[in-house]
Amino acid sequence: MHRVGIVGAGSISRVHAAAWARLPVELAGWHDVVPEAAVAAAERWGGRAFDVLEDLLAASDIVDVCTNVAAHPEPVLAAAHAGKTIVCEKPLARTVAQCEEILAVCTERQVPLFVAHVVRFFPEFEAAWRTVQAGTIGKPGMMRTVRAGGFPRMGGGAAARRYADFEQSGGVIMDVGIHDIDFHRWCMGEVERVFARGLLEAGVPECDHALLVLRFESGAIGHIEASWAHTPGRTRTHLEIAGDQGLVAWDSRDPASLSWRTRTDNMPMTRNTLQEADHPYFAELAHFLDCLDKGCEFRVTPHDALMAVKVSQAALHSIRTGQPVAIADFRD
Amino acid sequence: MAVRIGLCSLDHLHAMSYLACLAEVPDIDLVGIWDDDKKLREATAQRFNTQACASLQDLLDRNPDGVIVCSANALHREHVEAAAQLTPYILCEKPIATSAADGQAMIDVCQAAGAKLQIAFPVRFAPAVAEAKRMLDANRLGRVYSAACTNQGFNPGRWFVNREQSGGGAVIDHTVHVVDLLRWFWDTEVVEVYAEIGLGFFRPDLDIDDAGLLSFRLANGVYGTLDTSWSRPEGHHSWGNVILELVGSEGVLSVDAFRPHLDVTAGTPRRSYWHPWGRSPDHGLIDDFADMIRTGREPSISGHDGLQALRVALAAYESAQTGQPVALDHD
Numbered sequence: 001m002h003r004v005g006i007v008g009a010g011s012i013s014r015v016h017a018a019a020w021a022r023l024p025v026e027l028a029g030w031h032d033v034v035p036e037a038a039v040a041a042a043e044r045w046g047g048r049a050f051d052v053l054e055d056l057l058a059a060s061d062i063v064d065v066c067t068n069v070a071a072h073p074e075p076v077l078a079a080a081h082a083g084k085t086i087v088c089e090k091p092l093a094r095t096v097a098q099c100e101e102i103l104a105v106c107t108e109r110q111v112p113l114f115v116a117h118v119v120r121f122f123p124e125f126e127a128a129w130r131t132v133q134a135g136t137i138g139k140p141g142m143m144r145t146v147r148a149g150g151f152p153r154m155g156g157g158a159a160a161r162r163y164a165d166f167e168q169s170g171g172v173i174m175d176v177g178i179h180d181i182d183f184h185r186w187c188m189g190e191v192e193r194v195f196a197r198g199l200l201e202a203g204v205p206e207c208d209h210a211l212l213v214l215r216f217e218s219g220a221i222g223h224i225e226a227s228w229a230h231t232p233g234r235t236r237t238h239l240e241i242a243g244d245q246g247l248v249a250w251d252s253r254d255p256a257s258l259s260w261r262t263r264t265d266n267m268p269m270t271r272n273t274l275q276e277a278d279h280p281y282f283a284e285l286a287h288f289l290d291c292l293d294k295g296c297e298f299r300v301t302p303h304d305a306l307m308a309v310k311v312s313q314a315a316l317h318s319i320r321t322g323q324p325v326a327i328a329d330f331r332d
Numbered sequence: 333m334a335v336r337i338g339l340c341s342l343d344h345l346h347a348m349s350y351l352a353c354l355a356e357v358p359d360i361d362l363v364g365i366w367d368d369d370k371k372l373r374e375a376t377a378q379r380f381n382t383q384a385c386a387s388l389q390d391l392l393d394r395n396p397d398g399v400i401v402c403s404a405n406a407l408h409r410e411h412v413e414a415a416a417q418l419t420p421y422i423l424c425e426k427p428i429a430t431s432a433a434d435g436q437a438m439i440d441v442c443q444a445a446g447a448k449l450q451i452a453f454p455v456r457f458a459p460a461v462a463e464a465k466r467m468l469d470a471n472r473l474g475r476v477y478s479a480a481c482t483n484q485g486f487n488p489g490r491w492f493v494n495r496e497q498s499g500g501g502a503v504i505d506h507t508v509h510v511v512d513l514l515r516w517f518w519d520t521e522v523v524e525v526y527a528e529i530g531l532g533f534f535r536p537d538l539d540i541d542d543a544g545l546l547s548f549r550l551a552n553g554v555y556g557t558l559d560t561s562w563s564r565p566e567g568h569h570s571w572g573n574v575i576l577e578l579v580g581s582e583g584v585l586s587v588d589a590f591r592p593h594l595d596v597t598a599g600t601p602r603r604s605y606w607h608p609w610g611r612s613p614d615h616g617l618i619d620d621f622a623d624m625i626r627t628g629r630e631p632s633i634s635g636h637d638g639l640q641a642l643r644v645a646l647a648a649y650e651s652a653q654t655g656q657p658v659a660l661d662h663d
Contacts, residue, residue: 127594127609136598246598248607257460257591260467262583272592273459275611 002085002289003028005060007053007075008067009041010159012089016064016116017045019282023289031056033071057082062292065089068159069175070168073098076113080105085112087288091178092305094170095332096313099306106302114288114298115305119179120186121284123274124250128239131248132187138245140218143188145180145239146225150232151206163228164206171200172208174312177226181212181315182300182308184224187241188216190307195324196315199229212315334361335625338396340388340411341403342367342376344425345488346452346614350400351380353618360622366391392418397625400452401425404497405504409434416447423450423621427508427645428638430499435642439635450621450631451638453512455574457616458589461513464576468517473580476518479556480579481510485572487562493540501540503529503648506560508641509574511548512633515640520552522640526657527648534563546648551662569595570606589613 002025006013009032020027029047030038038049050056053075057063063079064087065072072093079086080102092115093099106113119125132140152175154160162168169175173196185191191214198210209229214222230236240249256270277283291298313332314325337360339347354360364383367373377384385391388411392399398421401411408429415422422442428451429435442449455461467473483506491497492505511522530543544560564572574589593606620632640662647658 123610124592124594127607131594131596131607136596138598246596246602248598249595250592250609254593255588255591257458257588258463259586260472260583263581271463272610273463275457275459275616278459278610 001026002061002292003059004062004064005029005031005047005050005056006041006064006066007031007056008065008071009034009037010066010068011154013041013064013066014045015281016066016087016285017041019279019285020064021045022276022282023285025062025289028059029056031075053078054082057084060084062087068162068168069170070094070162073102076102077105080109080111080113083109083111085292087114087116087285088305090115090117090182090305091170091174091309091312092302093309094168094174096306096310096330097332099309103302103306112292112298113302113305114291115300115302116284117179117182117300117305117308118280118284119183120299121280121287123278123280123283125183125239128241128248128250129183129187132241132243136246137241137243137248140188140241140243141220142222142242143184143220143240144223145183145237146227147176147180147235147237148225148227148230149176149235150230151208151228153206166200170312170316171210172226172228173198173210173212173315174309176228177210177212177224177315178308178312180224180226181214181311182304184214184216184222185304185307185311188218188220188222190217191215191222191311191327192217193324193326194311194315194318196318198319200316200319204229210315210319214311334359335398335622336361336363336396337398337400337622338363338385338391338394338419339365340391340399340401340415341407342369342372343404343407343491344402346425346454347400347402348376349612349614350402350618351376353612353615355380356615357618357622360618363394363396364391388414397421398423398621400621404491405499406430406497409438412438412449413441416442416445416449419447421448421450421621421625423452423617424635424638425452426638427499427504427642428635429642430504432639432643432646435635435639439639442635448624448631449635450624451512451633451635451641452617453509453633453637453641454613454617455509455513455589456516456613456633457620458574458613459610460587460591461574461576461589464578464585464587465517467585472582473578473585474582476554476578476580478579479514479554480577481514481556482559482573482575483507483510484559484561484563486564486566486568487535487538487542493535493538495540498540500645500649502542502560502562503527503544503546504642504645505562506544507546507558507645507648508638510558510576511641511644512637513574513576514550514554514556515637518550518552518554520550520554521662522548522644522647522660523551523662524549524657524659525644525647525651527651529649529652530561534561541649544648546644548644567603569604
């Protein structure tokens with residue numbers, strides 16, 4: 001049985017741990033720069049708390065990196081040098097150069113690397129991708145997605161401060177827009193250029209927002225709205241792909257399968273309940289394990305993860321310069 | 333060890349959906365397909381990479397662990413009774429049969445042969461329905477007053493509109509799903525049913541009921557209605573629905589079992605339709621059937637459940653004949 005070691009005991013690690021708990025793996029333990037966080041996670045989810053990263057690596061076959069993005073390269077590179085299979089939360093790293101270094105080391109050490117671009121495992125997005133793949137809408141020409149929520153305050157702790165610090169988080173494009181950038185590439189192929197506008201340098205505290213215009217090598221056009229400027233509560237997602245033979249669309253504001261209104265407050269609780277196996281974080285890790293055991297390529301390749309960061313960085317560069325940015329020539 | 337499953341008949345529309353699910357559920361081996369239409373069984377067997385069987389006996393002789401019976405309603409009894417002699421697990425399409433006597437005979441034969449009989453009520457596996465069941469079990473709704481329900485659909489044509497083969501039209505086709513859910517929600521029974529039924533309302537050329545509205549009372553005091561009509565016109569964005577509106581002392585729960593979906597416009601001629609996403613209720617049903625075989629447990633939806641649901645549909649027809657509410661005994 002694979003032994004999984006988790007690096008970083010923050011919020012996303014708990015989502016991963018819940019999914020690992022339902023899969024045929026052994027949770028070896030936890031490492032966090034805050035040792036108490038690793039201890040608390042081990043108590044809740046099992047495994048040991050390791051004060052030293054190398055000790056966790058030694059006890060693991062799979063290293064699952066769930067730290068904040070600025071802290072991805074150190075454990076990922078250490079795991080690669082130790083020859084461990086790697087799962088890394090998205091984005092792979094904060095800069096293109098860091099991503100390239102990680103890919104080079106993983107290739108050299110022949111280490112499998114799976115970057116958890118979970119949107120490819122959201123059943124509504126996966127179903128839309130399948131519709132495109134099946135040729136139902138013909139040749140896709142225009143694609144539009146929206147991912148809009150409030151600013152991630154995360155209870156106001158250290159994580160919230162990191163989101164507010166652009167140097168650490170990369171802002172809404174690197175944290176939110178990158179989901180859609182990856183999904184657009186999955187449906188439409190390689191991006192040729194990007195033009196973007198946003199609040200990057202607008203000086204609005206605890207707020208970020210961007211509108212991206214993509215041109216794909218296929219000739220298709222994409223639009224992405226990534227927002228931490230909307231109202232708090234559930235993130236809204238919208239998706240539509242128009243082809244020369246049809247259209248596929250989805251909106252999280254559509255009526256849900258379940259709606260519950262109590263007599264004491266008339267705020268409806270609405271939800272699209274999923275079958276267990278369709279929960280996206282479970283589905284992505286189940287897919288990862290299945291590919292690992294069968295030796296087949298991951299749905300998200302290391303190159304995909306690199307390109308998602310590259311297009312994100314190019315979009316940021318476009319906001320700063322007011323110019324379209326060609327992806328092929330782009331460097332940090 | 334892979335679970336070995338055979339498919340008896342492609343009569344029912346659900347057969348194709350079950351085949352697609354069988355291909356998706358891990359560790360299932362589809363040993364063969366029998367249908368009395370040679371061309372159809374051979375084309376379908378080829379498509380799903382399995383054997384076309386020359387007869388039902390040929391299929392059963394391959395010793396599947398489980399057989400799925402998807403024949404026309406009036407043939408369920410013959411096929412289930414044949415399968416029960418050789419096959420330990422049977423999944424039978426709904427309704428269980430066209431008469432209560434046939435349904436009871438099937439249950440008795442399976443019991444005598446030691447075969448476990450499950451009825452295909454996939455809507456229990458729709459995630460929103462399963463969540464509603466959990467909320468009801470946790471008494472979130474308090475005292476439930478009423479259940480206003482629809483299971484509307486399109487007219488499936490073919491043998492479905494031939495009373496000899498189907499036992500009836502929209503009412504027998506669409507009463508049983510929702511009645512099963514209500515019986516399951518509260519471990520209760522329908523004790524009285526009144527029905528208005530329309531014969532050839534949407535399709536005057538067909539001598540079959542295609543409109544039906546039932547008003548019922550459950551043993552636990554909940555009353556409700558159920559629209560079973562084949563009232564979705566051709567070109568509609570969806571085949572139909574299962575929608576439940578439950579009003580209780582603590583609040584109102586609305587369940588729309590076949591949401592969520594993508595909106596797709598495509599095809600020739602071009603039309604707009606719903607494309608559900610996520611694992612289908614049929615997938616959950618097939619998973620459950622395979623799990624029963626692997627673990628040897630009792631069926632989660634029994635022959636008795638199938639029979640009780642059928643009795644309500646038959647009582648609805650009786651009510652429409654007499655113009656009076658019909659009481660159902662549950663000894």
